[in-house]
Amino acid sequence: MSVHVDTAVIDDAVTTGHEPTGTSAWLLVLVGTAACLGVALASGTHLGLVVIVLPIVVAITWQSPRTMLAVLPVWMVMLGVIRRLTPGGGNITFSGDPVLIIGPIIILLLFLTSLGRGAFQNRTRLSGVVAAFCTIALLESLNPSERLLSGLGGLLFILVPMLAFWIGRALVDEVLALQLVRTIAVLSLCAAIYGLIQQFHGLPSWDRAWISTKGYSALSLGSNVIRAFGSFSSAQEYAAFLSVGVVAWLALASKQTRIFLPLHVAATVTVGVALWYESERTAVFLTVLAIGVMVSARLRLRPYGVLAGGIGAVLLLIFLGGHFGGGGGGGASGTLTAHNVSGIRNPLGAGSSLPGHIKATKIGIRQAFTHPFGHGTGSITIAANRYGHSRTVGTEFDPGNMGIAFGIFGLAVYVAFAWYAIKTTYRAAVIRRDAVSIFGLGLLMATLFQWTNGDLYSVCWVIWLFVGYLDITMARADAEAALMPAVVEAPQEWRKPGAPRHHGRE
16 A cells, blocks of 8 residues: 655644634634533533633634643543532533533544644555544434434534544644653542542542432442442443553553652552452453553564463453452452452353343344444434434444444444554554553553443543554654665675675676
8 A cells, every 4th residue: 555645744734733823713712612602501501610611622722732632631531520519500401511512622623623734644544444434423423213413412422532533643743642641640540549539438429419310320239339430420431441541550661651660550559459449340351451462562472462462361360350259358348349250250150241241232233234324323322312312222332332323334344443443553562662552552452342432531532542643653654664765785796715806897
């Protein structure tokens, strides 16, 4: 596949790209703010917070996109607790809570900025697949089998996080990528401490009020034991972010990027302990898989060796759970440990939710063949519930969801994306072996087949961002290697012993 790249132009665009200034920039800020306030007024909740925050973040995003990109993970992680700490109204008619649209608006503005900075240059097979994926998501939002508002609402959960792929290609460089990994690591530590306080000291009043008003039954494990959920909107998102946090701390463990070793180890263990006591067994399995894959890639094993390393780590977890996992004692810690161990000892047994997930995923994949055009972008998101879609049957894992929402064509594109994304991140990790590349591969494994799960507000867009960054990084490396002149060794001259050497042409 031939690739023509002017890397100097692209690099210059990334670092010194033209940003809107003056009257035109502020006009766009005012227009965007007015549109967002219109949505906020329609919903009637958290209006004061939106009025204060939205103009600020829109202005920062438009004037300094790299600054906003560095701040965006903080906003996404703190979103849940911000919503609980601020009063909201009861008139929910459009978006449910306008605070939720601030993150997508930032991503949309960053995407628009990236268009002029080489987002679509240096095209690769992976970028072509992502472009096709985005197109399908957009078209399926108009699927006649679902309501229009459901389809448009689904775009916020499915398409908008995908756009971070193009942001990663255009706006992220090595310095910013490493800064983002460090930010995610620190945020995961803060979230873990907050979650452990919730788990063992008791829920703050704002968290108790949120549970009582939302009726969040999935948090309860019986015996008055409640799962922690940190600063997030759900325990699932909390567990997924802790998994990513463990990956980030381990990726930063090399001498060049780690902090003071005892503190680094303590931070990693704290996040790991919080993940264990959150008692989300899928997240535990995927984190162990990611660790095995990361270690194997750092050792520069071949693909089969990396696969064996990941599977071996999971099998070791099952072995340890079966031979050393006990009841965990009494109290909350014992209940949470017992819940984890029951699923780890026998992943396919009655005490595990895995068989149910597998069954639901199979049903979703079958629907790709029985309904080849799918049911629409919003059919697998909470937008379907809000707007009365009759088929709200998300399977929690991408293959089933893609079959339901996008049909056979979307499922095929998803398989192609999975292949090229894993291939690209593996190549980057094995060749570069730096913290960002190792993190990118571990990130995909720790969130395996949850890459389009829009309920993971703080996680999903990060996946696409780093895949996009590693895609353009490897494409540039390949282009530079292709432009390097081949080194041709001069043929060895044979001569009789003692004969003089020949210099020059005869």
